[in-house]
Amino acid sequence: MSNWIExxxxxxxxxxxxRVVKTDTMKIAVFRNSNDEVFAIKDECPHKQGPLSEGIVxxxxxxxxxxxxKIDLKSGEAMGPDEGxxxxxxxxxxxxxVYLDL
Amino acid sequence: MxxxxxxxxxxxxGIRAIEELxxxxxxxxxxxxxxxxxxxxxxxxMLSPVLAGEKKIDDIILNSYEWYKENSIELIxxxxxxKINRLNKSVETEAGKIFEYDRLLVATGSMPFIIPVPGxxxxxxxxxxxxxxxDTMIDYSNKHKKAIVIGGGLLxxxxxxxxxxxxxxxxxxxxxxxxxxxxxxxxxxxMLKTSLEERGMKFLMEAQTAEILGDDKVSGVKxxxxxxxxxxxxxxxxxxxxxxxxxxxxxxxxxxxxxxNDTMQTYDPSxxxxxxxxxxxxxxxxxxxxxxxxxxxxxxxxxxVGIARYEGSITSTKLKVTGIDLFSAGEFSExxxxxxxxxxxxxxxxxxxxxxxxxxxxxxxxxxxTMDGTWYFQLMREKTNIADFRKTILFxxxxxxxxxxGDETRxxxxxxxxxICGCNGVCKGDxxxxxxxxxxxxxxxxxxxxxxxxxxGSCTGLVxxxxxxxxxxxxxxxxSVKPLCGCTIHSHDQIINAxxxxxxxxxxxxxxxxxxxxxxxxxxxRPALNYYLLARWPExxxxxxxxRFINERAHGNIQKDGTYSVxxxxxxxxxxxxxxxxxxxxxxKFEVPEMKVTGGQRIDMFGIKKEDLPAxxxxxxxxxFVSGHAYGKAMRTxxxxxxxxxxxxxxxxxxxxxxxxxxxxxxxxMQHKFKLAVSGCPRNCAEATIKDFGVVCVDSGYELHxxxxxxxxxxxxxxxxxVDTEEEVIEYCGAFTQKYREEAHYLxxxxxxxxxxxxxxxxxxxxxxxxxxxxxxxxxxxxQKIFQVDPWxxxxxxxxxxxxxxxxxx
Numbered sequence: 001m002s003n004w005i006e007x008x009x010x011x012x013x014x015x016x017x018x019r020v021v022k023t024d025t026m027k028i029a030v031f032r033n034s035n036d037e038v039f040a041i042k043d044e045c046p047h048k049q050g051p052l053s054e055g056i057v058x059x060x061x062x063x064x065x066x067x068x069x070k071i072d073l074k075s076g077e078a079m080g081p082d083e084g085x086x087x088x089x090x091x092x093x094x095x096x097x098v099y100l101d102l
Numbered sequence: 103m104x105x106x107x108x109x110x111x112x113x114x115x116g117i118r119a120i121e122e123l124x125x126x127x128x129x130x131x132x133x134x135x136x137x138x139x140x141x142x143x144x145x146x147x148m149l150s151p152v153l154a155g156e157k158k159i160d161d162i163i164l165n166s167y168e169w170y171k172e173n174s175i176e177l178i179x180x181x182x183x184x185k186i187n188r189l190n191k192s193v194e195t196e197a198g199k200i201f202e203y204d205r206l207l208v209a210t211g212s213m214p215f216i217i218p219v220p221g222x223x224x225x226x227x228x229x230x231x232x233x234x235x236x237d238t239m240i241d242y243s244n245k246h247k248k249a250i251v252i253g254g255g256l257l258x259x260x261x262x263x264x265x266x267x268x269x270x271x272x273x274x275x276x277x278x279x280x281x282x283x284x285x286x287x288x289x290x291x292x293m294l295k296t297s298l299e300e301r302g303m304k305f306l307m308e309a310q311t312a313e314i315l316g317d318d319k320v321s322g323v324k325x326x327x328x329x330x331x332x333x334x335x336x337x338x339x340x341x342x343x344x345x346x347x348x349x350x351x352x353x354x355x356x357x358x359x360x361x362x363n364d365t366m367q368t369y370d371p372s373x374x375x376x377x378x379x380x381x382x383x384x385x386x387x388x389x390x391x392x393x394x395x396x397x398x399x400x401x402x403x404x405x406x407v408g409i410a411r412y413e414g415s416i417t418s419t420k421l422k423v424t425g426i427d428l429f430s431a432g433e434f435s436e437x438x439x440x441x442x443x444x445x446x447x448x449x450x451x452x453x454x455x456x457x458x459x460x461x462x463x464x465x466x467x468x469x470x471x472t473m474d475g476t477w478y479f480q481l482m483r484e485k486t487n488i489a490d491f492r493k494t495i496l497f498x499x500x501x502x503x504x505x506x507x508g509d510e511t512r513x514x515x516x517x518x519x520x521x522i523c524g525c526n527g528v529c530k531g532d533x534x535x536x537x538x539x540x541x542x543x544x545x546x547x548x549x550x551x552x553x554x555x556x557x558x559g560s561c562t563g564l565v566x567x568x569x570x571x572x573x574x575x576x577x578x579x580x581x582s583v584k585p586l587c588g589c590t591i592h593s594h595d596q597i598i599n600a601x602x603x604x605x606x607x608x609x610x611x612x613x614x615x616x617x618x619x620x621x622x623x624x625x626x627x628r629p630a631l632n633y634y635l636l637a638r639w640p641e642x643x644x645x646x647x648x649x650r651f652i653n654e655r656a657h658g659n660i661q662k663d664g665t666y667s668v669x670x671x672x673x674x675x676x677x678x679x680x681x682x683x684x685x686x687x688x689x690x691k692f693e694v695p696e697m698k699v700t701g702g703q704r705i706d707m708f709g710i711k712k713e714d715l716p717a718x719x720x721x722x723x724x725x726x727f728v729s730g731h732a733y734g735k736a737m738r739t740x741x742x743x744x745x746x747x748x749x750x751x752x753x754x755x756x757x758x759x760x761x762x763x764x765x766x767x768x769x770x771x772m773q774h775k776f777k778l779a780v781s782g783c784p785r786n787c788a789e790a791t792i793k794d795f796g797v798v799c800v801d802s803g804y805e806l807h808x809x810x811x812x813x814x815x816x817x818x819x820x821x822x823x824x825v826d827t828e829e830e831v832i833e834y835c836g837a838f839t840q841k842y843r844e845e846a847h848y849l850x851x852x853x854x855x856x857x858x859x860x861x862x863x864x865x866x867x868x869x870x871x872x873x874x875x876x877x878x879x880x881x882x883x884x885x886q887k888i889f890q891v892d893p894w895x896x897x898x899x900x901x902x903x904x905x906x907x908x909x910x911x912x
Contacts, residue, residue, distance in 0.1 A: 005911055007909050008909050012904065012909070013904075014647070016622060019908070019909045020908045020909065021909045021911060022908050023911070027908075030909070033622075034621060034622045048662070050664070051660075051664045054652035054655075054660065054664075056624075056625040056628060056629070056648070056651070057648065058622050058624045058625065059620060059621065059622065059624075063624070063625030065651065065652040065660055066660075067553075067557075068556070068625065070625075080550055081540075081550050
């Protein structure tokens with residue numbers, strides 16, 4: 001069963017940037033790309049748990065600020081020759097509001 | 103309906119072109135690949151290690167059958183195209199199959215040249231070209247004892263070495279009086295011969311083959327002087343010929359090879375050609391790097407992008423015989439007017455020779471210690487003027503600064519478990535293994551797969567040397583124009599110039615003008631473009647926070663646990679009691695877990711949570727501190743010694759000058775971090791001669807030093823000039839800084855920049871040309887008007903608050 005929670009207005013997230021949502025157990029990074037698509041993944045790089053929310057966003061991927069791993073925002077998977085995966089959360093935008101399904 | 107693309111030749115050049123094409127346009131064509139050999143594409147240059155028993159066939163497969171399937175490529179192996187019908191655009195194979203095409207790519211490669219002597223058609227006479235030849239050689243080595251290799255070139259020596267490793271008694275026959283005469287001069291050639299003889303190889307020099315003896319099978323070789331040698335196997339390795347028979351029969355214009363233009367197109371506009379079968383601007387290439395350059399260009403045109411041009415390649419050579427370090431590139435036999443630089447140590451087995459004309463390297467030959475081969479090759483390709491360091495150039499690049507690897511310059515003699523990359527703990531064996539099993543050809547690929555040389559970069563030379571030794575001939579070390587990143591084909595210099603010349607003032611404008619491949623760039627090019635734009639157009643360009651690395655966005659240094667460190671600026675390293683008290687109070691209030699004094703004479707506070715940063719900055723700001731920019735590609739610190747106020751040796755007021763220099767330069771963004779120091783006397787307690795800009799005070803004035811570095815590569819500064827007054831120091835400092843800011847590549851510190859462009863050109867602008875110096879200084883001051891603002895105070899006052907505030911679940 002889905003449990004959509006409103007987290008922010010779309011414009012609260014900078015284009016090609018991110019915001020962090022803190023839950024009781026973890027941090028979730030919510031990204032917005034140049035096409036205003038929104039993605040939500042666990043804020044932990046599969047490599048050494050770097051904060052992906054602090055990375056540079058391009059296309060539909062983010063580059064981890066610690067060791068430059070590139071993570072696909074749609075699947076949470078590491079790209080290129082690197083291997084690893086972080087959790088992905090359903091997210092949607094309606095009427096300029098961003099909703100996260102936890 | 104999709105167009106049809108047929109590739110004739112399932113080899114390295116053709117498949118590389120397909121790979122490049124798929125990167126551009128995965129769905130443009132239905133692709134069919136037809137190859138004569140019964141294998142998927144393999145790494146032909148790795149046949150020598152296979153023959154020597156150091157690798158297996160499976161290790162050298164580049165594209166598995168699955169790769170073809172995954173990319174929906176129809177693969178026909180073990181069948182040969184016998185006819186190209188250009189009128190109805192189809193090809194016909196030996197097995198009678200017919201394939202239609204819209205575009206045809208001919209990559210038929212080359213054939214070994216078999217000397218047309220009597221008996222050359224006997225069983226046991228082979229070339230050294232493909233897996234079948236290797237199988238034959240290994241088979242012979244199991245049943246027979248003696249082998250002859252005809253040809254003392256690269257291929258011949260590798261074949262002879264391999265057969266010897268398989269236990270055969272090998273004699274190498276060479277027509278000329280020295281081995282590898284096209285790659286080596288007589289001295290290095292003699293050194294090579296001695297060392298191969300020590301391993302048990304026999305040579306017959308200046309011998310012309312007259313006849314192959316035997317019935318159906320080879321039994322011996324007879325030479326022009328009448329002498330004979332018994333053998334069961336003859337390997338002909340005297341050269342290759344472009345395989346043009348098919349193209350010729352189709353009426354395509356051929357000379358030595360299939361003639362193509364700069365877009366790799368043949369005389370038939372529907373037919374392209376790449377690889378060893380091609381003749382381009384009168385050159386045929388047999389090395390892998392040029393073929394890959396060609397493949398890129400052909401793919402660009404097949405994908406209908408249509409902007410790339412192939413303009414020929416300069417190549418370098420390494421011999422792939424384990425344990426022998428040999429490198430050669432360019433012209434190595436001198437002509438009139440050339441200067442010859444030689445270093446020779448027979449006992450150590452080291453020989454280096456550079457052929458130089460007008461201070462530009464024309465060629466290099468190295469034996470024994472080839473560590474710097476890639477560096478010389480780069481200097482040669484980039485036509486770098488070596489006047490500033492030609493006195494020491496033969497001692498290698500490490501003489502310009504220690505790479506941190508001491509004497510480890512002979513990479514091939516290192517053991518497999520020797521650590522190459524100290525940052526990421528990558529050993530030689532890991533790297534060599536990745537290069538061979540994953541089919542890597544460039545430094546970038548090795549970095550991506552192994553992480554070696556991807557952090558601090560100090561082992562790049564070692565990794566390049568390993569790549570050169572493993573891949574051998576002509577690996578791709580520095581493409582003639584090295585693109586900034588995968589998003590563009592343009593180099594740093596081309597981008598810097600385009601921004602300036604065409605007045606491009608936004609990132610979007612740059613990407614459109616220079617035809618970026620990606621809509622919003624990547625983590626490599628965005629920070630670079632953002633910097634180039636703000637350095638060139640400080641008054642017009644709007645800084646883009648999302649294109650800055652997190653440190654410069656959050657104005658703190660991100661630590662491994664995601665917390666930040668905070669370093670307030672202390673001008674010239676001077677500090678007052680009330681300031682220290684304020685820092686102590688801040689540390690108590692925010693429960694800072696650790697403090698330390700930095701190498702640049704500042705105080706660092708660790709373990710700060712991101713949410714706490716603005717509040718902490720407010721307290722620091724109220725106490726009079728501004729950001730120390732210890733996190734940025736920016737002016738960091740001016741380190742000073744006590745100076746003549748206190749020190750009995752001091753000649754000038756070094757602390758006052760340090761404060762003035764920091765007042766001038768703080769807040770300035772750079773390509774990389776930038777450090778200054780002022781020492782009050784030549785004892786140099788502030789270590790000014792390993793800074794980007796250092797001042798050493800003397801009784802009669804101020805010595806200015808530039809391009810030093812105390813980090814990855816320790817490099818002592820170059821002496822720029824001496825001036826008389828503090829005002830002059832300020833002006834020269836501003837001018838030098840601005841020259842660097844405008845011209846160096848992003849992430850290039852002053853040390854490599856000074857080495858790359860040469861001190862002479864910097865002196866010309868900053869010292870000799872008064873007008874230019876004043877202009878540079880003025881431009882620096884204009885930039886400082888915009889950028890010399892405290893980012894901490896701005897954020898303490900609420901700017902970019904979203905950066906520091908997590909979202910709350912409603």
